[in-house]
Amino acid sequence: MNEQNLDFKKLISDLPESLFEFVNPENPVDKRLMVAEGAIPLTPKDLVQVLFCLIHDNVESIQIVARTSLADIPVQTMSDLLADNSTSPEFLDYMSRDQENEDYIQAILLNSSTTDSTYAHLAQNERSQVNLEIIAQNKQRILRSLEIVEGLSQNPSISRSTLDSVLSFISLYLEKDEKIKKFFDKEEDQPEEVESTQEQEDELEEVEESFFDDVDIPEELLKDYNEEEVTDAIRDNLLNKIRTLTIAEKIKLSIQGNMETRRILVRDSNRLISGAVLKNPRLTDMEIIMISQSKVVDEDILRQISDTRKWTRHYQVKSALVHNPKTPTHISLNFLRHLRHIELKQIMSDRNLPGVINQAAKKIIMEKR
Secondary structure: OOOOOOOOHHHHHHOOOOHHHHOOOOOOOHHHHHHOOOOOOOOHHHHHHHHHHHHOOOOHHHHHHHHHHHHHOOOHHHHHHHHHOOOOOHHHHHHHOOOOOHHHHHHHOOOOOOOOHHHHHHHHHHOOHHHHHHHHHHHHHHHHEEEEEEEHOOOOOOHHHHHHHHHHHHHHHHOOOOOHHHHHHOOOOOOOOOOOOHHHHHHHHHOOHHHHHOOOOHEEEEEEOOHHHHHOOOOOOOOHHHOOHHHHHHHHHHHHHHHHHHHHHOOOOHHHHHHHHHHOOOHHHHHHHHHHOOOOOOOHHHHHHHHOHHHHHHHHHHHHHOOOOOOOOOHHHHHHHHOOOHHHHHHHHOOOOOHHHHHHHHHHHHOOO
């Protein structure tokens, strides 16, 4: 396991007096070594506290023995301790590092004593989909800790659906932002609301704080420009401003920003930032067509568009996805039969597309003769 930068003196000072005598650094090494071997009559909880302290002893041989004894604690006993809200946050964090036992990690994630920093570590490093889903469903922690959100966005194992659930709740929370609402009020056509359940609304009411509360987006990045107003100078200015933003600012801007900022952020390499653009209620069908045509957006963006009925009901979106060589093959094959004969002929000879797509288009044409 990874070592923590913990103060040994503070660790032992926090122990009850009855346990301090076992870890007192003034005791002879052989006595502390005997304690590290677990050869003392203590309850499992007290033994774990003692061993955890000795893992940070200044004598390496004691550290090694204590670590071995801790690993020998019965699984059920350890699981119960990790689920106990009175277990120290430091020990929970220690057990979360490089721990292969999924049940242990689950107990840590469900323990209210677990710190947000431990959650952030697991958000970035956990590989179990079940445990990643537990992290994503803890809405209070998600909204109050940017580190957890960043961790999830950097985790290669997180599923698109899990990441999308995080984005959906964040976008629901940001709907409360009065600054963006005043821009919506100027529109004749109101944007589609983010779908929410009563459960999500209840969870939203329970949120006491969020790192987004201190994130302020300049109005020039929110207001929409007329197409003829947008000059290269304006685009360069927006791009330079966006480059200076933090991840939190980019996420918020993705969900609330104007068309020009959306064009920039949908290409961001961070999946959470680019995915957040699709949660922007001001996103137009024409933009979805343009994104579907793009060869620089992440495949996840194309997958999400293909899974969203309100977008794929448009012929141009289906056509753009099939013509895009970055679209996953199974998605292109799914939409091929929806295309017109003239487009199928174009696809049949398009050298930029995978051969399986060319052949499938040819087969459909032959079948319709």
